[in-house]
Amino acid sequence: MSHSAIQARRVEELRHRLHAVQLDALIVTFLPHVRYLTGFTGSNGVCVVTADECWFVTDGRYADQVRKEVTTARILIAKGGLFEKIAQRAILKKAKRIGVQSQHLSIAAFANLKRHLPGKRWHHGRQWVEEAMMVKDRSEIDQIRRAAEITDKVFTKLLSIIKPGVCERDVAAEISYWHRRYGADADAFEPIVASGSRGAYPHAHASLKKIKKGELVTIDLGCRVNGYHSDMTRTVAVGKPSTRAERMYDAVREAQARAIEAIQSGVQAKDADAIARESLKRTGFAKHFTHSLGHGIGLQVHEPPRLSALSNETLRAGMVVTVEPGVYISGFGGVRIEDDVLIRNGCGEPLNRSSKELIVV
Amino acid sequence: MSHSAIQARRVEELRHRLHAVQLDALIVTFLPHVRYLTGFTGSNGVCVVTADECWFVTDGRYADQVRKEVTTARILIAKGGLFEKIAQRAILKKAKRIGVQSQHLSIAAFANLKRHLPGKRWHHGRQWVEEAMMVKDRSEIDQIRRAAEITDKVFTKLLSIIKPGVCERDVAAEISYWHRRYGADADAFEPIVASGSRGAYPHAHASLKKIKKGELVTIDLGCRVNGYHSDMTRTVAVGKPSTRAERMYDAVREAQARAIEAIQSGVQAKDADAIARESLKRTGFAKHFTHSLGHGIGLQVHEPPRLSALSNETLRAGMVVTVEPGVYISGFGGVRIEDDVLIRNGCGEPLNRSSKELIVV
Numbered sequence: 142m143s144h145s146a147i148q149a150r151r152v153e154e155l156r157h158r159l160h161a162v163q164l165d166a167l168i169v170t171f172l173p174h175v176r177y178l179t180g181f182t183g184s185n186g187v188c189v190v191t192a193d194e195c196w197f198v199t200d201g202r203y204a205d206q207v208r209k210e211v212t213t214a215r216i217l218i219a220k221g222g223l224f225e226k227i228a229q230r231a232i233l234k235k236a237k238r239i240g241v242q243s244q245h246l247s248i249a250a251f252a253n254l255k256r257h258l259p260g261k262r263w264h265h266g267r268q269w270v271e272e273a274m275m276v277k278d279r280s281e282i283d284q285i286r287r288a289a290e291i292t293d294k295v296f297t298k299l300l301s302i303i304k305p306g307v308c309e310r311d312v313a314a315e316i317s318y319w320h321r322r323y324g325a326d327a328d329a330f331e332p333i334v335a336s337g338s339r340g341a342y343p344h345a346h347a348s349l350k351k352i353k354k355g356e357l358v359t360i361d362l363g364c365r366v367n368g369y370h371s372d373m374t375r376t377v378a379v380g381k382p383s384t385r386a387e388r389m390y391d392a393v394r395e396a397q398a399r400a401i402e403a404i405q406s407g408v409q410a411k412d413a414d415a416i417a418r419e420s421l422k423r424t425g426f427a428k429h430f431t432h433s434l435g436h437g438i439g440l441q442v443h444e445p446p447r448l449s450a451l452s453n454e455t456l457r458a459g460m461v462v463t464v465e466p467g468v469y470i471s472g473f474g475g476v477r478i479e480d481d482v483l484i485r486n487g488c489g490e491p492l493n494r495s496s497k498e499l500i501v502v
Numbered sequence: 503m504s505h506s507a508i509q510a511r512r513v514e515e516l517r518h519r520l521h522a523v524q525l526d527a528l529i530v531t532f533l534p535h536v537r538y539l540t541g542f543t544g545s546n547g548v549c550v551v552t553a554d555e556c557w558f559v560t561d562g563r564y565a566d567q568v569r570k571e572v573t574t575a576r577i578l579i580a581k582g583g584l585f586e587k588i589a590q591r592a593i594l595k596k597a598k599r600i601g602v603q604s605q606h607l608s609i610a611a612f613a614n615l616k617r618h619l620p621g622k623r624w625h626h627g628r629q630w631v632e633e634a635m636m637v638k639d640r641s642e643i644d645q646i647r648r649a650a651e652i653t654d655k656v657f658t659k660l661l662s663i664i665k666p667g668v669c670e671r672d673v674a675a676e677i678s679y680w681h682r683r684y685g686a687d688a689d690a691f692e693p694i695v696a697s698g699s700r701g702a703y704p705h706a707h708a709s710l711k712k713i714k715k716g717e718l719v720t721i722d723l724g725c726r727v728n729g730y731h732s733d734m735t736r737t738v739a740v741g742k743p744s745t746r747a748e749r750m751y752d753a754v755r756e757a758q759a760r761a762i763e764a765i766q767s768g769v770q771a772k773d774a775d776a777i778a779r780e781s782l783k784r785t786g787f788a789k790h791f792t793h794s795l796g797h798g799i800g801l802q803v804h805e806p807p808r809l810s811a812l813s814n815e816t817l818r819a820g821m822v823v824t825v826e827p828g829v830y831i832s833g834f835g836g837v838r839i840e841d842d843v844l845i846r847n848g849c850g851e852p853l854n855r856s857s858k859e860l861i862v863v
């Protein structure tokens with residue numbers, strides 16, 4: 142199916158959702174959602190879906206680009222604000238009940254919107270586009286798979302780069318470099334490279350600290366291919382690890398394997414989180430697992446469903462989620478192992494192929 | 503002055519601003535503002551400033567990191583939501599009139615906040631922290647200067663890399679690599695590398711297109727040093743440029759020089775924009791200058807003041823702004839030249855040193 146046909150189908154599916162809750166229109170302000178519906182890759186744009194039309198509004202910087210990217214929506218180029226343009230063109234003249242994306246619209250922008258479109262009934266929600274995006278079609282899965290493959294290649298490359306004396310930031314430089322050289326658009330996020338005791342920070346950015354012999358190094362990296370992301374973590378040992386480090390590693394590896402075994406279509410996202418936590422409880426590390434098990438991935442690095450104790454989602458075939466248990470011990474260090482996993486009927490399929498044995502470099 | 507002393511002074515200055523508009527407290531939700539006030543570099547945190555206290559709330563992932571970074575605020579680690587924690591600890595018990603950052607708080611988050619803190623009077627604004635941040639102190643200017651220096655070094659490196667047959671994305675890979683190797687934390691943004699007719703897209707991301715002889719290549723790059731950013735653009739010619747390309751280049755260079763000459767403390771931001779536009783009018787290119795002249799830069803890549811026809815700001819000593827006129831001709835290509843300029847009394851000082859002659863590689 143062509144991009145245009147896919148986008149047209151997405152807009153049509155969204156219309157059904159809006160119709161079901163008696164909304165006359167939705168103003169889509171969250172850029173990953175705008176991209177999902179229209180193909181627009183820029184940094185300023187709003188999509189308006191009504192019962193029989195789909196409009197896209199951007200500014201003059203994108204006048205040229207947008208005509209190539211957006212083929213299934215009517216395009217408007219705003220000289221002033223985008224909401225002002227929507228009002229001027231009277232796109233929403235007939236719409237009475239209008240949905241806005243309450244998670245992705247600031248109070249100030251909403252006040253501005255209401256000023257330009259008085260007399261409407263506004264409905265706040267987040268779910269209308271989000272729910273559709275959680276389940277990926279074949280072409281989306283192909284992009285994520287490609288991103289995961291590139292990240293695997295980069296990780297293999299890193300094994301010859303990580304050694305005592307190299308600083309964390311130089312490892313990050315290689316990640317960004319090789320992601321693009323191997324065909325990605327860019328990194329999905331700033332790579333995390335956390336060695337030794339810095340491994341106790343789950344989100345430590347790569348610092349100028351030099352990697353030392355005997356340390357564990359946690360590397361969290363991902364890339365973007367045609368808008369779709371990968372997100373993988375491995376922890377490697379530089380020289381022979383301590384017994385304590387090995388025990389931590391084995392515990393996390395076991396917890397990740399248990400969770401991946403369990404996830405498939407029909408499983409509750411919170412149960413996947415509980416399975417990993419239970420596994421870490423058996424080895425005494427559960428209290429050091431200070432975040433949730435994972436998150437959906439696609440046009441966003443982090444998107445629904447969350448795999449957490451607080452999640453109400455049920456996993457469905459076609460979702461892609463990260464599975465990333467970790468153990469963080471203040472003053473000592475940390476271990477995290479993360480794969481992107483495609484949910485299928487009857488099983489989960491990890492899209493990453495990098496080894497999960499404890500690699501000693 | 504130590505980081506702690508600087509942050510304490512910033513909080514104190516903010517209290518004066520809040521007091522002046524009779525606010526009892528401000529809930530700071532925008533992360534660059536949170537960093538400015540507390541030093542926190544993570545991805546989830548809220549700062550609450552009251553008449554006599556300063557609190558910082560984050561989640562368990564940052565429990566370890568936050569104790570190193572945040573020294574002048576009282577720290578809370580939330581198990582559930584951050585607003586819930588603020589309510590539980592009754593931090594705002596005595597506050598009646600509370601400010602929120604209307605540009606940086608979603609409708610959904612605000613609804614959640616109001617649910618947790620009933621009976622308050624809410625005041626929406628954006629200016630309280632923003633205004634203070636526009637004028638940089640010496641240590642902030644030093645960081646931006648350092649970032650600009652690194653970007654200059656990377657640009658020099660690129661001159662031996664850009665040649666016919668190299669694809670745009672490989673140039674971007676080198677930018678990301680060398681920014682970190684020369685000491686930056688990371689890129690400030692995804693580098694733009696736009697060759698030939700792609701130069702007509704002001705925000706073209708680096709593609710797989712190969713650079714060809716006779717083309718102009720616009721490179722927009724920047725890096726981050728201790729949270730502070732640089733942002734520079736140069737357009738180079740690959741082999742001898744056409745007469746039309748040379749004319750475009752000279753026109754943009756002239757417009758940028760006129761604008762930089764004019765900006766100093768006391769000048770209206772909109773007048774700076776007008777000066778560049780007037781200059782391009784004289785050479786007939788004004789209608790192809792489709793964006794505003796520039797923006798403030800600091801802890802954010804784009805921050806106030808805007809240098810645009812719509813801006814109400816007056817330039818003041820200590821502001822750092824980009825000056826970046828551009829000309830974009832659909833089907834032909836584009837030229838943009840951009841420096842980070844420190845506003846001083848009596849003159850503007852460009853922080854970039856890369857040549858603005860048309861370089862032919």
